[in-house]
Amino acid sequence: MSKFFILIMMFCGVQVCLAQTEVVRKNKITSQVTEKYNTVITADRQMKQGVYQAMYGKKVLLAQGKYADDKRVGLWRFFDKKQKLIQVFNYDTGKFxxxxxxxxTSSFKYEIEAKTTDSIIITKPLKQGGRYFGFLPYLRFFKMPQELQxxxxxDMNVVIELFITSMGQVAEFKMHFVAHYYKRTLSIDPGQLYPEDKTFKPATYNKEPISSHIFIVCQINKHGELDMNP
Incomplete structure (x- = not known):
């Protein structure tokens, strides 16, 4: 192999290295939840690549999986705040x-708009990410009403309500505030949600998709943020 050819190969390798950089990122999802992942940076885009983890505090694992070309792939595992496994989802097949x-004791309650009997088989709506990590995006819309500052x-209850259509889409998003001699409901435009945060596996009624409501009883933590227990 000629020295000229070797130099060309070395030059090309340097160009590839300069054109692509991989960095580790840490982002705060909430004051208690931090996500960590690798980002590959090229001249025209940034994309998540490799192992992803989300932690509650410093020791409790909430989510673990992998990215490939900015997409979740393979099996992902999701946990609650006590690191109990609450969901496994296969992103390659799109199946729970x-x-x-x-x-x-769950803070989640469900309602369907149909009569029920013992002979009816009903399944609840499911969210990718499970009953804690999957619902964190809705908490960021919390804002204390001025009159409750x-x-x-x-001495206050805050309940998130989501109306899920039979197509598995969030059609209504509300927050109910209840305090002493006070009651107020705030409606939030579902259009503000990212597409993945608007998508559910719908509830079923005798194996047929049906619309449903999800109610989540939440608490306000010491950081003044909304939190929940799955």
Whole structure:
């Protein structure tokens, strides 16, 4: 191999290195949740690549999976704030592999617009990301009403309501505020949500998709942000 050819190869390798850079990013989703992932930067775009993790605090894993060319791929696992597994989703097939059952202590409640009997089989709507990580995008729309500034958060209830169509799309997004001698509902335009945050697997009624409501009882944490328990 000639020295000239070797120099050409070395030059091309340098050009490739200069044209593509990989950096590790850490972003705060909320005051308690931090995401960490690799970003590949080229001359014309930035994209997530490789392992992704989201942590609650510094020790509790909430989400773990991989990106390829800025898209989630393969199996992703999602956990609650006690690091209990609550969902496994396969992004290659678009299927829910596992969804943890809920009991009476869950902060999530569901309603369908149809009569129910013991012979009717009903499934709840499902969100990719599970009942904690998957619902974090809705919390960022929280804003304390001016008239409640300075009010003790322990004496207040905040309930998120989502109306999910039979097509699996968020059609209504509301926040209900209830305090002593006070009640107010704020409507939020679903158009402000990212497309992936508007998409659910709809509830079913005897295996047929049906519209539904999700109600999530939330708390205001010490940072003045909305939080929830799945």
């Amino acid at each position: 592999i596992y969804e943890a059952p809920e009991d009476s 300075g009010y003790d958060p322990d």
